[in-house]
Amino acid sequence: MTLPARWILRTAHTVYAVRLSPDGPWAELDAWGPHGAEDGPSALDWSRRTHFLTPADAAPAEYLPSGLRPFTGSELIAAREGAERGVWWExxxxxxxxxxxxxxxxxxxLGLRTVLCYATVPGTDVVLRWAEHTCTGGEPLRLERFDSGAVTVPAPDGVRLTYLAGQWSQEFQRTQLELARGTFTLGSVQGVPGHAYxxxxxxxxxxxxxxxxSPAYGLALEWPGNWHITAEAEPGGAVRVRAGRVPHEGVVWLAPGETLTTPRLALAFSPDGLDGLARVWHRWERHLAGPRLERTRRVLYNSWEATGFDVDAAGQLELARAAADIGAELFVVDDGWFTxxxxDTGGLGDWCPDPDAFPQGFGRFVAEVRALGLDLGLWVEPEAVSPGSRLYAEHPDWVYRIDDRPARLVRNQLLLDLGRADVQDFVITTLDRLLSEYDISYLKWDMNRPPTERGRPGAGPADRLDLDAQHVAGYLRxxxxxxAAHPGVAVEGCAGGGGRVDHATLARTDVVWPSDNTAPxxxxRIQFGxxxxxAPHVMSSWVTDAPGVFDPRPRSLAFRFVAACCGVLGIGADLRAWGAEQRAExxxxxxxxxQVREVIHHGEIHLLGTPDDPTCGVQFTAPDGGRVVVAAFSTGRLDGAPLVPGRPSRLRLRGLDPAARYHDPAGKxxxxxxxLLHYGLPSQWSAGCDAxxxxxxxxxxx
Known part of the structure; x- marks a missing residue:
């Protein structure tokens, strides 16, 4: 008997084995797990006896079209115009x-060639998947579905799915459900990954x-546009997960000779549960950062919550002096600095400093901020335009619109069609001008509305325009x-909070803003998810005075600082309202x-408990194991309950050398x-000490 071809991909600690199926012309997963998991009978090689199903429908296939896999979910649906859908490939x-x-x-x-692509990255435990579809015939092809890939997890008793759900101001809530049979789907059609998932x-x-x-398998799609991830618990004891982008018009046309490349799907495995899986993702994102990882992420002060739109040189300088006095290293002027x-009803698109707000010139203001020892940053929203702006008056055709339909305002603004080359050129020229004329070292890129009337009149049939992919390409360009042009400028990604957080964005930005909610x-809970x-080095987190929205229990200034220290520390409170004691603290x-940010940004993380526990924490261990930083939080009642008075709460640490000695200089x-592994690190909580x-x-x- 001749065994089918098999290929083995190895990462730092894991193996991913693929083989040709003996049942048909497709590739299927043979093994995925720690090194050595490929040796022995495949856990996915169950009996091929099926009833009312084809062998392809029951197979742990890596990628199958609807023609070959008609019943249980396919990754590719294609057809010629006016013809039946389906691909039957060899x-x-x-x-x-x-x-x-x-x-x-x-x-x-049909005239279609598909290449399934796999890549490993040295030093990581991530396997990258994507597909390349080429029209080889003489007629255009209609692609209704073209996922990036699928992966099968053996699950005779069903699986637990963990995903990050929420809404604006409540993003990244860790959510879990059990899936024994059926289908579960999450995604977004808002032009960005979105706040919901x-x-x-x-x-x-x-x-x-x-x-x-416990073994944990992870998937993440590298795509800042419309997307889906779908998990299907299939007959036979497996869960198959497929993921990909979702075309705006529900279809993409592929011209003869043209190739469509899907977004990359990253696959990760850890034998150490969700905690271990998080460390795999963190190492991957440190790889994505490249040389930028070595930059020290500066302590930021942002003026938005102090001044809102009421921006002027005198008020901003007063805040800058206060920020410099407490040790901030970067001062960011948020929305409201331009004409x-x-x-929020005007100004977007006209990106020139307001001469009334900066009567001695914006250059003078920048110089005065830098004289305080602070770098300067600016908030921008390059994809948006106000209807009353000069830009809109000159280029009304640059916004998404549908002829003879009203232009809907969201947050009193319209959205530029960033898929157009001329719009991209305008944004590039505008940002180049700001960064060249002024000594600016930080940009906060925001996006505060999804595309609604998403059309481009005069550009051809609407279903022949891949507007979502074109916008993504413009954004990434x-x-x-x-x-490339401003390598010293740090970029923060934001979309009304955490609406655009994905690996394509993280590969090109220094930090992202997880949420507009800064209540302690x-x-x-947002940061826990x-x-x-x-990774911590991409998580911008501020200390503010914001009251709780979903959990109103008060917490100390110390609690707010310790929480913000778990990522890239920023301050957004109105420092003018703080007394001398608060500023000193x-x-x-x-x-x-x-003193510890390098450990936080480069170390291995362990999530200790959850915010639902009376005490939880985050542990950061330096790569060489020489330093350990623990952020500990009392998340229960402020009177110390349910602890017996005088008895400390303890967090069991992880990953330490049991024989080594660890010194806490503060506690002597x-x-x-x-x-520390067995009993845990003690914390004595009280009404005056909650972190x-x-x-x-x-x-x-x-």
């Missing part, structure tokens, strides 16, 4: 590469402990230009953060690693 060949694999399939009758999913066996060590921007307990999928926290205590940032140093053995 295997053409394989191309093995040092860090990847290409498997080619072709339907010569993140393009990320984790899959575990249903019987695995929710937060303990016509007295409120502008970011790529900023990275609300924010802690965010850190499951994304803030200065102490900022100084402590500067030395712990054995075994003690702490503990820095432990591993002592040299004597």
């Amino acid at each position: 295997f053409e060949g394989a191309e093995e590469q040092p860090d990847g694999l290409r498997l080619a399939f072709a339907d010569r009758v 993140a393009p990320w999913l984790a899959v575990q066996d249903r019987t695995a402990p929710p937060d303990g060590p 016509g921007r007295g409120d 502008v970011l790529d230009h900023l990275r 307990l609300d924010r802690l 965010f850190l499951h999928a994304h 803030a200065a102490r926290w900022i100084a402590r953060y500067k 205590t030395v712990y054995r690693g075994a003690h 702490d940032l503990v820095s432990l140093t591993r002592l040299e053995d004597r």
Whole structure:
């Protein structure tokens, strides 16, 4: 008996094995897990006896078209105009590469060639998947579905799906459900990943402990436009997950000779549960950052919550002086600095500093801020335009619109069609001008509305315009230009909070803004979910005076600082309203953060408990194990309940050397690693102490 071809992809700690199916012309998953999981009978090689199904419908297929897989969900639906849908392809060949694999399939009758692409990245445990579709015939092809890939997880007892859900101001809520049979789908058609769901999913066996060590499989789609992830619990004891982008008009046309490349789908595995899976994603995002990872992420002050649209040089300088006094390193002027921007009804598109707000010139203002020892940043919203702006008067055709239909305003603004080359050129020229004329080292790129009347009159039939992909390409082109032309400028990604957080954005920005909600307990829950999928060095987090929205329990200034220290620290409170004691406390926290931020941004993370527990925390361990930073939080009642008065709460740390000694200089205590692993790090909570940032140093053995 001749065994089918098999290819093995290896990452730092995992293996991903693919083979040709003995049942038909498709590739299927043979093994995915730790090194060695490929040796032995495949856990996915169950009996091919099926009733009312084809073998392809029951197979753990990596990618199948609807013609071959008619019943249980396919990744590709294609047809010629006026013809029946379906692809019936044959295997053409394989191309093995040092860090990847290409498997080619072709339907010569239809005139379509599909290449399934795989890549591994040295030093990570991520496998990248995507597909390339080429029209090889003489007629255009209609693609109704063209996912990036699918993956199968064996699950005889069903799976637990973990995903990040929410809404504006309540993003990244870790949510779990059990799926034994049926279909679960999440996604967005808002032109960005959206606030409701993140393009990320984790899959575990249903019987695995929710937060303990167990095999965990993860997927994340690298796409800042419309998308979906769909999990299907199939007959036979498996869950198959497919993901891809969603075309705006429901279809994309492929011209003869044209190739469509799908977004990359990142696959990750960890034997250590969701906590271990988070570390795999964090290492991947450190890889995406490249050389930018080595930059020190500066302590930021943002003026928005202090002044809103009421921006003028005198008020901003007063805030800048206060920010410099407490140790901030970067001052960001938010919305309201440009002409016509007295409120949210005007100004967008006319990106010139308001001469009335800066009577001595914006250059003079920038110089005065920098004289305080602060770098300067600006808020921009390059994709938006106000109907009363000069830009709109000159280029009304640059906005998304549908002829003979009203232009709907969201947040009193319209959206530029960034898929147009002339609009991209305008945005690039505008940002180049600002960054060249003024000594600006930071841009906060915001987007506060989704596309609604998404059309481009005069450009041809609407269903022949791939507007979502064109907007994404324009957005990425502008970011790529900023990275190349202004490499010293840091970029923060924002879309009304956490509406556009994905790997394509993270590869081109320095930080992202997870949410507009900065209330302490609300924010802690947002960050808890965010850190499951994304790394601390990309998480911008502010200390403000905002009251709780979803959890109104008050918390101290210390709590707000410790929570913000879990990412890239920023301050957004009105410092003019803070007394001397608050400013002094803030200065102490900022100084402590500067001592440990390299561990936080480069270290290995462990999530200790959840915000639902009376005590929870985040542990950061330096790559060499020499330093451990623990952010600990009292998330229960402020009177210390349910603890017996005088009895400390304890957080069991993870990943330490049991025999090593760890010194806490603040508490003047030395712990054995075994003690911290077994009993935990003690915290004495009270009404006056509800959070702490503990820095432990591993002592040299004597």
